[in-house]
Amino acid sequence: MKIRYLNSIIFQTLVLCISVTHAETECDNVQNFVKDFSRNVSVRCDVEDRVLSIAINEGSMSQENLNYILSLENLRSIELESVEINGQLPSNIDTLINLEELNIENCGITGEIPATINNLYNIKYINLSNNHLTGQLPDMSQLNNLIELELPYNEISGEIPETLSALPNLLILSLGNNKLSGNIPSYIGNMKSLEFLSLANNNLSGEIPSTIENLKNLGSIDLSGNQLSGFIGDSLSKLDKVFAIYLQMNNFSGNIPDSLGQLAYLTSLNLSYNNLSGIIPDSLKNLQSLSVL
Numbered sequence: 001m002k003i004r005y006l007n008s009i010i011f012q013t014l015v016l017c018i019s020v021t022h023a024e025t026e027c028d029n030v031q032n033f034v035k036d037f038s039r040n041v042s043v044r045c046d047v048e049d050r051v052l053s054i055a056i057n058e059g060s061m062s063q064e065n066l067n068y069i070l071s072l073e074n075l076r077s078i079e080l081e082s083v084e085i086n087g088q089l090p091s092n093i094d095t096l097i098n099l100e101e102l103n104i105e106n107c108g109i110t111g112e113i114p115a116t117i118n119n120l121y122n123i124k125y126i127n128l129s130n131n132h133l134t135g136q137l138p139d140m141s142q143l144n145n146l147i148e149l150e151l152p153y154n155e156i157s158g159e160i161p162e163t164l165s166a167l168p169n170l171l172i173l174s175l176g177n178n179k180l181s182g183n184i185p186s187y188i189g190n191m192k193s194l195e196f197l198s199l200a201n202n203n204l205s206g207e208i209p210s211t212i213e214n215l216k217n218l219g220s221i222d223l224s225g226n227q228l229s230g231f232i233g234d235s236l237s238k239l240d241k242v243f244a245i246y247l248q249m250n251n252f253s254g255n256i257p258d259s260l261g262q263l264a265y266l267t268s269l270n271l272s273y274n275n276l277s278g279i280i281p282d283s284l285k286n287l288q289s290l291s292v293l
């Protein structure tokens with residue numbers, strides 16, 4: 001009995017030693033691994049030597065290397081900026097169940113945003129600016145913690161999906177400089193927490209939906225560079241907190257609404273390159289930055 005008991009202690013200690021050594025190597029291994037790709041890397045680990053965050057600025061890496069990084073399942077934050085990858089986001093990205101920040105900017109990422117992104121329940125920030133992402137926006141309706149969705153300067157096409165309007169905490173939605181088409185959907189008015197909205201330089205048509213007036217927290221709205229038409233209407237004049245409205249390079253017609261002058265915080269308004277008529281209302285003459293023609 002006693003010998004057995006002793007054996008079991010020795011065995012347990014051995015297992016413990018092995019697992020500690022093994023865990024220690026994850027942090028060390030990753031620290032050494034990423035140094036091959038860039039001179040500017042930062043890897044943070046927890047007390048148990050699990051990798052929590054990786055930041056790499058400028059450099060290059062292969063698809064396999066990206067896949068390896070995206071398989072470190074304790075990661076909370078990934079920041080890859082100007083790292084030449086020219087690969088795709090793998091569909092098993094949802095193994096990163098703890099991920100809160102996914103920032104991969106200016107890295108030449110191609111292909112579609114994988115549908116599995118909708119399983120990253122803990123994610124708060126997604127910034128995939130300046131890549132070559134194609135296809136349509138996937139369903140992200142399960143991302144209840146998402147605060148920021150930034151996808152500008154890609155090649156994303158299709159319409160703005162209704163599933164986006166289910167995100168209760170979204171503050172920043174930046175989809176400019178893509179190939180989105182169709183109308184600005186009326187369900188955009190459900191995104192009540194939005195503070196920043198850019199749909200600039202896409203191929204959106206139709207009118208501004210009147211539901212936009214429900215975005216009471218909006219500070220900046222940029223719809224420039226589309227093919228929007230119709231009257232500007234009074235709905236934008238109900239955005240009490242708005243300080244910047246960019247509607248230039250569209251096909252809006254009719255008069256400039258007088259009611260825009262009621263917006264206490266408005267400092268920038270650009271309406272140039274449209275098909276507007278009439279006079280500039282006196283109510284707008286005190287704006288810091290007004291561009292109409």
Ligand SMILES: *[C@@H]1O[C@H](CO)[C@@H](O)[C@H](O)[C@H]1NC(C)=O
Pocket residue numbers: 040055056057079
């Ligand atoms: C290193 O990268 C960080 C961002 O990850 C950036 O802020 C910093 O300027 C970079 N440093 C150098 C020396 O390039």
Ligand SMILES: *[C@@H]1O[C@H](CO)[C@@H](O)[C@H](O)[C@H]1NC(C)=O
Pocket residue numbers: 081105106127129130148150
């Ligand atoms: C997202 O990434 C782009 C490109 O690096 C950067 O300019 C932008 O500031 C980032 N957005 C936020 C909110 O940090």
Ligand SMILES: *[C@@H]1O[C@H](CO)[C@@H](O)[C@H](O)[C@H]1NC(C)=O
Pocket residue numbers: 179181182203205
């Ligand atoms: C833009 O949308 C219109 C329909 O509104 C379509 O006829 C046209 O082909 C689209 N252009 C591009 C570049 O997608």
Ligand SMILES: *[C@@H]1O[C@H](CO)[C@@H](O)[C@H](O)[C@H]1NC(C)=O
Pocket residue numbers: 227229230251253275
């Ligand atoms: C602009 O809108 C007018 C109607 O106000 C329409 O007749 C015209 O075709 C539109 N132009 C473009 C370039 O979309």
Ligand SMILES: *[C@@H]1O[C@H](CO)[C@@H](O)[C@H](O)[C@H]1NC(C)=O
Pocket residue numbers: 248249270271272273289290291
């Ligand atoms: C308004 O938009 C036009 C067209 O993009 C641009 O040329 C002009 O500089 C803008 N005005 C201001 C004050 O930014």
Ligand SMILES: *[C@@H]1O[C@H](CO)[C@@H](O)[C@H](O)[C@H]1NC(C)=O
Pocket residue numbers: 251253254275
């Ligand atoms: C400007 O609007 C008028 C009347 O709404 C329309 O007849 C004309 O085609 C429009 N011009 C352009 C360039 O879209």
